[in-house]
Amino acid sequence: MAIKLIAVDLDGTLLSSNNTILSETQRTLRIASEKRIKVVLATGRPLSGVLSYAQQLGLEGDKQYAIVFNGAVVQTISGRVLMSQELNYQDFNNMLRFQHLSHVNVHFETTKYFLTCDHDLSIQMQINAALTNNIMKVRERRDIPKNFTFNKVGFTSIAGSDQIEKLWNSLPSWAFDSYDIVRSWDSIIEINALGASKGNALMDLASRLKIAQKDVMVFGDQGNDISMFSNPEFMKVAMGNAIGDIKDKADYVTDDNDHNGIAKALKKFVL
Incomplete structure (x- = not known):
């Protein structure tokens, strides 16, 4: 499986119940990044709520990206806005x-x-x-x-x-x-x-990076991740703690966010 981009939700997915990144999950994502696999944080949070976790994963600068506000905004980790959808x-x-x-x-x-x-x-x-x-x-x-x-x-x-x-x-x-x-x-x-979703933002970002949708892997657990899990091309991994709608749409269900679910799936399919 030639995964080139990994999109990771934060709350309930990357983050444990204590709002921390478990050490094995952090280590595994850093290895993926070192192998030139693009790691993208995709969240309902604004960029300010992403930066500390991006730093822990070694993601910084104008060549690393975050999907924020549930896909309404795509920014580089340094803050440059690539796409923004607003309400009035x-x-x-x-x-x-x-x-x-x-x-x-x-x-x-x-x-x-x-x-x-x-x-x-x-x-x-x-x-x-x-x-x-x-x-x-x-x-x-x-x-x-x-x-x-x-x-x-x-x-x-x-x-x-x-x-x-x-x-x-x-x-x-x-x-x-x-x-x-x-x-x-x-x-x-x-x-x-309307149209602002993690799934649409991720398709747009993958296109900008010239990455085929079949080479994208997504991790999520809640309703605001469903748009990513509705794309038939993405490799979709549900967390063990995910809601039923996410698990039903997933290609694979991994362990939960308190037991390194991301790391286990990456070792199984990617690394």
């Missing part, structure tokens, strides 16, 4: 309408900061900002300028995941026709511009 002020107002369908928080993510109009922040929203080294700006709705743009929206709940479930079931059908909407965890709904 009309979308901002639509998101606030969706918020009223349930008791949830909503925050808007840009490449420079997170923003919310909520004053009582869910624990999950605060965790998201902290884990990605981001500033969470709290602003009044009237203070948001008409030229405001953002790359991703996150809905979290101050009242439990049942409110996220309620929102998921209450979103109008036109919303799914107008946006890319994923349930990244039971407690989080994420929304991007």
